[in-house]
Amino acid sequence: MFPSIKLRADTNDRSPILLTKNKLYLSSGDLENIHRVVAEAYDTIAPRYHSLFALNPTATRTRYTQQLVDALGPDSAVLELGCGGGPGTQPFVARGCRITGVDISAAQIALARTHLPNATLVHGDMRTVSLPPASFDAVVAMYSIVHLRKEDQEAMVTKIAGWLKGGGYLLCNLAGGEASTSTGKWLGADTFFESLGVEGNRKMLMEYGEGLQVIRDEVIVDKYDPVAADAIGATDETFHWIFAVKRDISE
Numbered sequence: 051m052f053p054s055i056k057l058r059a060d061t062n063d064r065s066p067i068l069l070t071k072n073k074l075y076l077s078s079g080d081l082e083n084i085h086r087v088v089a090e091a092y093d094t095i096a097p098r099y100h101s102l103f104a105l106n107p108t109a110t111r112t113r114y115t116q117q118l119v120d121a122l123g124p125d126s127a128v129l130e131l132g133c134g135g136g137p138g139t140q141p142f143v144a145r146g147c148r149i150t151g152v153d154i155s156a157a158q159i160a161l162a163r164t165h166l167p168n169a170t171l172v173h174g175d176m177r178t179v180s181l182p183p184a185s186f187d188a189v190v191a192m193y194s195i196v197h198l199r200k201e202d203q204e205a206m207v208t209k210i211a212g213w214l215k216g217g218g219y220l221l222c223n224l225a226g227g228e229a230s231t232s233t234g235k236w237l238g239a240d241t242f243f244e245s246l247g248v249e250g251n252r253k254m255l256m257e258y259g260e261g262l263q264v265i266r267d268e269v270i271v272d273k274y275d276p277v278a279a280d281a282i283g284a285t286d287e288t289f290h291w292i293f294a295v296k297r298d299i300s301e
């Protein structure tokens with residue numbers, strides 16, 4: 051979804067960033083602002099993101115979502131981090147789950163309010179949101195943790211492990227490919243993306259996800275549909291998919 055390395059300079063995106071292989075190592079000042087930059091990006095692109103991607107899930111996303119839905123009982127408590135506008139959450143709603151969604155973009159939360167009228171929706175930063183420990187049967191984070199810096203991704207994994215009940219599940223995707231810090235235009239808006247690399251992701255889950263046991267780990271390339279591919283100038287995406295369970299210490 052954010053293959054910054056593959057972004058294409060087109061008539062709207064002629065910044066020097068894009069002409070240097072779409073990669074930029076940011077100054078410390080920029081880094082302090084990245085969450086504001088990401089929030090503003092989604093405030094601008096929410097409707098396009100919604101129609102091009104959220105309503106158009108990849109085969110891999112659909113498969114993993116179904117696996118988690120099948121594993122959950124009705125009335126399960128599901129936390130979605132970087133929930134976006136809500137279409138990806140619908141299968142959990144249909145299962146009868148209680149949804150808590152957190153998103154840093156006001157526009158995404160506004161869309162989610164229309165699609166998830168019964169959900170608890172929080173307009174805020176997943177890094178700082180306060181939630182009760184051991185209170186969720188599942189945490190879902192699709193295409194969202196990748197917007198955090200490495201140390202924040204590590205801290206998120208620790209928080210997620212703490213928010214899950216014993217026996218609860220984590221479904222997320224992290225950046226595939228090599229470790230990198232990237233920015234550039236995506237759907238015409240400035241964005242930020244950090245990859246720990248596949249081995250770095252695995253190390254992070256082991257070191258920071260206390261009690262988490264990874265039960266599925268795949269690096270998958272998915273093709274975009276032609277309209278989405280044309281909009282972002284990339285034909286496919288590579289993500290590292292993780293399905294994990296929190297060990298139940300009472301067992």
Ligand SMILES: C[S@@+](CC[C@H](N)C(=O)[O-])C[C@H]1O[C@@H](n2cnc3c(N)ncnc32)[C@H](O)[C@@H]1O
Binds near residue numbers: 103133135174198
């Ligand atoms: C690519 S969209 C994915 C949305 C949704 N998960 C989906 O799969 O359709 C990434 C989302 O993460 C949100 N996001 C990025 N950084 C965030 C942060 N620090 N806290 C909360 N949400 C964040 C963005 O606002 C955006 O809605």
